[in-house]
Amino acid sequence: MVITSAAAVIAAVVTTGLLVTQSTSTGDDDKPATTATPTTPDNGIVTAAEEPTPEPAYGELGTDSFTIGLRTTARHCFGSAGCNVTVEPELTYLGDSGTIDPDATYEITYEIQGDESGPVIETAELTDQTQLGYTPSLISTASAGTEPSVEITDVQER
Incomplete structure (x- = not known):
């Protein structure tokens, strides 16, 4: 009987949030008197709701965020007929890579000048803040003295 009463009290506290106590009345009737009190005191303290952690703010990247140069990896010259030159971009970010x-x-996107048939436009992909993917470019120069140059023309986030 005591276990059943204890289970009933626990169930009442769990479902209502009130602790019900029973005491014997001192009056003429033999009915027990009951009182209800809240199980959590109201101290007037209001707790602030936790705000979600804000997403980190990353900077906007543009053509002025980088410098670019060309690294020559192969050169085959044919006398006065010019040269076939293989070049790769050397990209430097001008800020803190943590802001990417x-x-x-x-x-x-960058434009290579110096090819005898006109500018060559290529695109490199920057991923994971520091990984640069590109395809080496093969250009044909009009003479052995022609030095290719490069300029960034566009930066887009995908």
């Missing part, structure tokens, strides 16, 4: 979104992919 690690989850974003940036397409960096």
Whole structure:
């Protein structure tokens, strides 16, 4: 009987949030008197709701966020007929790499000058803040003295 009463009290506290106590009345009737009190005191303290952690703010990248140069990896010259030159971009970010979104992919478009048939436009991909993916470019120069140059023309976040 005591276990059943204890289970009933626990169930009442869990479902109502009130602790019900029973005491014997001193009056003429033999009915027990009951009182209800809240199980959690109201101290007037209001707790602030936790705000979610804000997403980190990453900077906008533009053509002025980088410098670019060309690294010559192969050169085959044919006398006065010019040269076939293989070049790769050497990209430098001018800020703190921590300000680049690690989850974003940036397409960096650049234009190579010096090919005898006109400018060559290529695009490199910057991922994971520091990983640069590109395809080496093969250009044909008009003479052995022609030095290719490069300029960034566009930066887009994908």
